[in-house]
Amino acid sequence: MANHKSAAKRARQSVKRMEQNKIKKSEVRTAEKNLRIALEEKNKEKANELFPLLQGLFRKLAKSGINKRNNASRKTSRLAHQIASL
Secondary structure, rough: OOOOOOHHHHHHHHHHHHHHHHHHHHHHHHOOOOHHHHHHHHOHHHHHHHHHHHHHHHHHHHHHHOHHHHHHHHHHHHHHHHOOOO
């Protein structure tokens, strides 16, 4: 429990940011799952449609510090290779 007014505010902000980050991560996971389903079905058209959207979401997470930049780059690269191999 916070002992100072500023510490209490920081605790409230932390909870609020945690909820927002959780929502953003969930959105990215859903988009990634949809792309992986398209890859399993070997649907190149759908994969090419979903990939730029997912790439943008990865970059947004990396830019906001929710995920690491290299993590976003690695995932983007691996998915791009999988799409190219269809």
